[in-house]
Amino acid sequence: MAASDTIDIKMIINGTEVSGAVEGRTLLVQFIRDHIGLTGTHVGCDTSQCGCCTLHMNGVAVKSCTILAAHADGAEITTIEGLADGDILHPMQEAFRDNHALQCGYCTPGMVMSALAIVNKNPDPTDEDIRHGLEGNLCRCTGYHNIVKAVAAGAKAMRS
């Protein structure tokens, strides 16, 4: 196989099976945005620091700019587009809106996906748990305070 040959992959994204042909070096986030057209997952730094590209792969929150699409062949992926039920936002999304947890919104999809990973691990996280849980996500607008409030509120809404 030559380096320029493509690899056929398929995966389940937000409950729907998708397939495509990618180069070895194609990143998971490029496949999802450019091949599948789901542009809610953002690329911020492209160096695995900012967390804008966070999604869930096989139930685990990961930075999709630092995973090869070919590696994710056969995986189950959840992106930010997979959370809302039609026009009804997921409780965590609703909590971000209610608590003014975003300004420009660029980091928000990654923040929400990390927030859900925090709650999946611990349904009732303390502020400290939340701050540590968000260490892989950078926000340059809000100063984080309202994001922490939103994650706590979202967790509470998800418990009820």
Add this chain to the structure above:
Amino acid sequence: MYEFTYRRAASIEDATAQHKKADDARFLAGGMSLLPTLKLRLDQASDLVDLGHLEDMRGITEENGSIVIKAVTPHAIVNASELVQQKNPMLAKLAGSIGDPLVRNRGTIGGSLANNDPSADYPSGTLGLGATIHTNQRTIPADDFFQGLFETALEEGELITQVSFPIPVRAGYGRFANPASRFPLVGVFVAETDSGPRVAVTGAGPCVFRVTDMEAALAKNFAPESFDGITISPDGLSEDIHATATYRAHLITVLARRAVEEALI
């Protein structure tokens, strides 16, 4: 990234066979260091051999008084492991201090050790606990494994399969995080092992190293005050925009004390 051929390994034997077939291959585990390195074009590979689907390269067991961690086990799993928390809690703490939660979900122990980043956490715990690195060809004591800046004893195509950590009598890990990258600016792992005390320092120099003066002091009395009068020379330590060599040398003494205090709790 420059283009490369992606190869998915079906087994450890297949991984090494595929590596051998390629011109200039790298093993891909979690990719948390390798992929950014390739993106930044600090490295270029003809082929990547993906180990990420080898379930038999993941897992943690206790064998003959040691905790054995398979090479492709992510940091988050080591951090959350009840076995590690119970038998070797500082190793669990170390794994939980690497990077951020998203990085810990992917980054692996084998990848970290093979890369031997001068600021990585795992080299300090591996050297500090006197661990043994198992490869597809041999076993390598930690004292012989770490050889220099991003340099290890691994030969071309040699693959780490698991790492065996003897359970210490007690251990502590003092770590001063760079506030931006969260890499340890300096990290000091101190352990009282069956073969005596060990003190291993990461972040301060081009490669993890032991501080024999401190080990000798702890052998007489395993207490933080044993370090009174011990100073570390800044000669040969790293100096960059984050800290001078003198500052790093000072941090070693501060963090070693904290590690001993933690070990005695």
